[in-house]
Amino acid sequence: MRDVAIIGIGQTPVDEHWDRSLKELAGEAIFAALNDAGREIADALFIGNMLSGILSKQENLGGLISDWIGLPGMEALKIEAACGSGAAAFRAALMAVSSEDVDSALVVGVEKMTESLPIETTEALATAADADYESAQGLSFVAINALVMQLYLHTYGWKHTDFAPFSINAHANAMHNPYARLHEKISEKEYISARMIAEPINLLDASPTGDGAAAIFLVPADTILSVNKRNIKVVGSASATDSIAIHSRHDPLWLSAAELSAIKAYQQAGIKPQDIDFFELHDAFSIMSVLSLEACGFSERGQAPKLGLDGQITINGRIPISTRGGLKARGHPVGATGVYQIVETVQQLRGEAEYTQIENAKVGMTQNIGGSGATIITHIFRAG
Amino acid sequence: MRDVAIIGIGQTPVDEHWDRSLKELAGEAIFAALNDAGREIADALFIGNMLSGILSKQENLGGLISDWIGLPGMEALKIEAACGSGAAAFRAALMAVSSEDVDSALVVGVEKMTESLPIETTEALATAADADYESAQGLSFVAINALVMQLYLHTYGWKHTDFAPFSINAHANAMHNPYARLHEKISEKEYISARMIAEPINLLDASPTGDGAAAIFLVPADTILSVNKRNIKVVGSASATDSIAIHSRHDPLWLSAAELSAIKAYQQAGIKPQDIDFFELHDAFSIMSVLSLEACGFSERGQAPKLGLDGQITINGRIPISTRGGLKARGHPVGATGVYQIVETVQQLRGEAEYTQIENAKVGMTQNIGGSGATIITHIFRAG
Numbered sequence: 001m002r003d004v005a006i007i008g009i010g011q012t013p014v015d016e017h018w019d020r021s022l023k024e025l026a027g028e029a030i031f032a033a034l035n036d037a038g039r040e041i042a043d044a045l046f047i048g049n050m051l052s053g054i055l056s057k058q059e060n061l062g063g064l065i066s067d068w069i070g071l072p073g074m075e076a077l078k079i080e081a082a083c084g085s086g087a088a089a090f091r092a093a094l095m096a097v098s099s100e101d102v103d104s105a106l107v108v109g110v111e112k113m114t115e116s117l118p119i120e121t122t123e124a125l126a127t128a129a130d131a132d133y134e135s136a137q138g139l140s141f142v143a144i145n146a147l148v149m150q151l152y153l154h155t156y157g158w159k160h161t162d163f164a165p166f167s168i169n170a171h172a173n174a175m176h177n178p179y180a181r182l183h184e185k186i187s188e189k190e191y192i193s194a195r196m197i198a199e200p201i202n203l204l205d206a207s208p209t210g211d212g213a214a215a216i217f218l219v220p221a222d223t224i225l226s227v228n229k230r231n232i233k234v235v236g237s238a239s240a241t242d243s244i245a246i247h248s249r250h251d252p253l254w255l256s257a258a259e260l261s262a263i264k265a266y267q268q269a270g271i272k273p274q275d276i277d278f279f280e281l282h283d284a285f286s287i288m289s290v291l292s293l294e295a296c297g298f299s300e301r302g303q304a305p306k307l308g309l310d311g312q313i314t315i316n317g318r319i320p321i322s323t324r325g326g327l328k329a330r331g332h333p334v335g336a337t338g339v340y341q342i343v344e345t346v347q348q349l350r351g352e353a354e355y356t357q358i359e360n361a362k363v364g365m366t367q368n369i370g371g372s373g374a375t376i377i378t379h380i381f382r383a384g
Numbered sequence: 385m386r387d388v389a390i391i392g393i394g395q396t397p398v399d400e401h402w403d404r405s406l407k408e409l410a411g412e413a414i415f416a417a418l419n420d421a422g423r424e425i426a427d428a429l430f431i432g433n434m435l436s437g438i439l440s441k442q443e444n445l446g447g448l449i450s451d452w453i454g455l456p457g458m459e460a461l462k463i464e465a466a467c468g469s470g471a472a473a474f475r476a477a478l479m480a481v482s483s484e485d486v487d488s489a490l491v492v493g494v495e496k497m498t499e500s501l502p503i504e505t506t507e508a509l510a511t512a513a514d515a516d517y518e519s520a521q522g523l524s525f526v527a528i529n530a531l532v533m534q535l536y537l538h539t540y541g542w543k544h545t546d547f548a549p550f551s552i553n554a555h556a557n558a559m560h561n562p563y564a565r566l567h568e569k570i571s572e573k574e575y576i577s578a579r580m581i582a583e584p585i586n587l588l589d590a591s592p593t594g595d596g597a598a599a600i601f602l603v604p605a606d607t608i609l610s611v612n613k614r615n616i617k618v619v620g621s622a623s624a625t626d627s628i629a630i631h632s633r634h635d636p637l638w639l640s641a642a643e644l645s646a647i648k649a650y651q652q653a654g655i656k657p658q659d660i661d662f663f664e665l666h667d668a669f670s671i672m673s674v675l676s677l678e679a680c681g682f683s684e685r686g687q688a689p690k691l692g693l694d695g696q697i698t699i700n701g702r703i704p705i706s707t708r709g710g711l712k713a714r715g716h717p718v719g720a721t722g723v724y725q726i727v728e729t730v731q732q733l734r735g736e737a738e739y740t741q742i743e744n745a746k747v748g749m750t751q752n753i754g755g756s757g758a759t760i761i762t763h764i765f766r767a768g
Contacts, residue, residue, distance in 0.1 A: 021516070044623075050437075050443060051437075053434075053435075053437050053438050053464075053508075053511050054437050054438055056515060057507075057510070057511050057515045057519060058511055058514075058515040059434060059464055059466050059511040059512055060464075060465065060466035060511070060512045060513075060628055060754050060755045060758055060759060061464075062465055062625055062754070062758070062759045063466075063625045063626060063627065063628035063754065063755055063758025063759050064514065064628045064758075066625045067625070067626070067627040067628055067629075067632065067758075072625060072626055072627050072640075073624055073625060073626070073640065073641065073644055074624070074625060075622070075623040075624060075625065076623075076625045076759065077463060077464070077465045077468075077472045077476075077623070077759065078463070078464040078465065079461060079462070079463055079464075079476075080437075080443055080444075080445075080461070080462040080463075080464055081444065081446055081461040081462065082443050082444035082447075084461075088461045092461075092463075092476055092479075092480075095476075095479050095480045095483040095485050096476075096479045096483075098483040098484075098485065099479040099480075099482040099483035100482075100483075101479050101482065101621075123441075124437075126441070127436075127437050127441050127442055127443040127444070128443055128444045129444070130442075130448065131440060131441045131442040132405070135441060237485075238459070239428075239459040239460075239461070240457055240458070240459060241446055241447045241450045241451070241456060241457060241458060241459065241460045242447060242451070242456055242457065243447065243451040243456050244444055244447035244448045244451055245451075248451065256456075256457065257457065260457055370444050370446070370447065371444045371447055374444055374446070374447025374448075374451075375444060375446045375447050375460065375461065
């Protein structure tokens with residue numbers, strides 16, 4: 001098993017890209033990553049995508065994108081794990097390089113969500129939940145998360161307002177990220193009075209969808225680390241699952257797949273939660289930030305809102321999250337999100353995060369979630 | 385990099401399984417593979433599937449299936465490469481085990497295609513082609529292959545009748561496979577007079593869709609090969625792509641991704657085409673059998689129909705193909721097909737193929753194709 005490092009990153013802004021197709025977005029991010037890596041080709045391409053079949057009537061993205069980027073012939077395929085597709089594709093690429101089966105790999109997460117009718121996008125996103133026991137009952141994906149948040153507020157006695165810091169922090173950080181979907185600073189008052197979506201989740205608890213692509217170039221660590229300080233080592237990688245339907249879980253307020261994958265990743269990296277300098281978590285809804293922080297050991301059970309209220313999640317706090325805007329404000333092009341998280345982590349570890357740079361950031365963690373906690377992939381990275 | 389071996393296989397019949405859901409079919413095949421391997425758990429599950437999002441409104445199959453089989457928590461995700469999804473999932477599992485990241489892996493290919501309206505299935509299958517430049521022009525998937533077959537007949541001067549042996553052989557072999565969709569011996573006369581689908585492809589040139597699942601259990605070869613003669617070693621594995629649209633290829637009659645992936649697999653195995661005892665190829669349409677045989681070095685360019693006419697593709701011929709019925713008669717549950725091919729290859733190499741057993745079969749090859757040659761995955765296996 002070989003150690004693997006990231007030597008190139010690229011991304012498109014998350015936006016309504018009505019003028020660009022899926023393959024064009026993917027290509028833009030890939031070319032940026034190739035350029036950043038100083039490479040022209042890769043042995044294999046791993047594509048994270050959830051919705052192209054349903055929304056763009058296009059599967060077989062491997063052939064489509066490898067041809068578009070001018071590398072027909074290369075190995076290429078798509079990995080799908082709902083909103084966790086991006087990190088799942090990254091992990092597949094990681095295993096391919098570490099198995100010595102390929103000597104370099106590109107990962108691209110790409111999603112195109114804004115050209116379809118909102119009802120079509122909502123229906124497509126519901127395929128992340130249990131089709132027979134959740135979606136068929138009329139539960140949309142946001143409604144499932146709303147039930148979880150209701151239960152959390154009830155069980156631990158928090159008020160909705162206590163979740164405001166998560167949204168405010170994400171929006172504040174996104175102000176300085178040119179690739180973010182929303183550049184809009186928000187106040188607690190705006191958070192409280194935002195339009196209700198599915199009680200208690202309001203518009204400012206929920207992440208916006210979007211079109212976008214992010215890409216990464218991976219190589220064996222021993223081939224490059226000595227010559228370039230911008231290279232980032234992957235020191236932990238793990239994926240775990242939980243029941244797809246929330247009602248099948250012993251404790252709907254505990255992300256057991258987050259805990260399982262984080263523990264594995266900590267072990268691989270030989271570290272503990274307190275060694276993590278920042279955490280790009282999956283804040284698709286503010287309740288998910290809270291559940292992730294608890295499952296990964298950054299807070300006692302039921303107490304993560306306190307981290308927000310105490311200012312611990314901001315750039316200068318104990319455990320900064322959503323440092324480039326997170327899903328909440330950078331935007332959530334679902335199958336691309338996991339790759340955006342890793343790209344942003346590399347920016348922090350390289351010291352390229354500008355106005356939201358965390359001082360002396362050495363170890364970063366990402367967590368990407370497919371469904372309401374059904375598939376969770378956790379990675380830990382270290383500056384080279 | 386560790387060598388990897390198959391120690392368990394399982395499958396459901398390919399059929400119209402209206403009484404069983406996607407996860408139930410997958411579970412049936414997985415339990416059979418676990419039972420065959422004498423194991424109860426695996427570290428990871430790789431799922432080959434193409435159409436669940438479109439036809440069953442269900443993505444996130446990792447969480448769904450791992451929970452259903454009673455192994456919530458395990459790593460699990462879906463790989464999509466159109467009709468090549470099965471072998472792509474197998475290859476991802478292979479890399480995971482060989483990277484030492486996991487010590488055992490299950491692969492399941494599963495597809496459910498017969499509960500939707502035929503037009504829905506046809507539309508869904510068209511997502512394997514180029515959505516903008518092929519499907520949007522009204523070209524169905526069979527129509528694309530019909531254009532290729534027209535060109536082949538015209539270029540090399542063959543008659544449609546010359547393709548009869550491929551269909552006759554597949555149907556004859558499927559008679560002895562209890563898991564096959566069609567148990568119906570056919571004659572040349574029936575082949576010639578079959579109903580036209582898209583000229584020159586008639587009903588007996590085309591493979592039937594179906595519901596089904598096939599599963600495989602993989603472990604590092606050095607942990608088991610000494611104790612069990614039923615274990616089959618993976619000695620070659622490669623994947624390659626070509627442009628997704630036929631019209632973008634320099635030569636629409638040459639499967640360059642088949643050639644590329646086969647050459648790599650031969651090199652890894654240290655063998656030549658003449659060392660292959662049988663070949664489970666992707667006979668979705670009879671023209672595809674011909675193009676595969678040529679690209680993989682079993683025939684001169686433009687001459688593969690001769691292999692059929694000379695009786696070389698039957699069980700006792702030089703290069704037996706579709707030995708358990710192939711896609712043509714075992715059936716083609718698209719994302720599952722690549723795993724069925726490998727399961728059947730293991731049966732041959734173990735000497736468990738009964739009435740269609742190839743004498744002294746030591747080395748078998750499989751080739752799974754996504755789209756009309758856009759993504760092609762080739763594997764070579766050797767009896768332990």
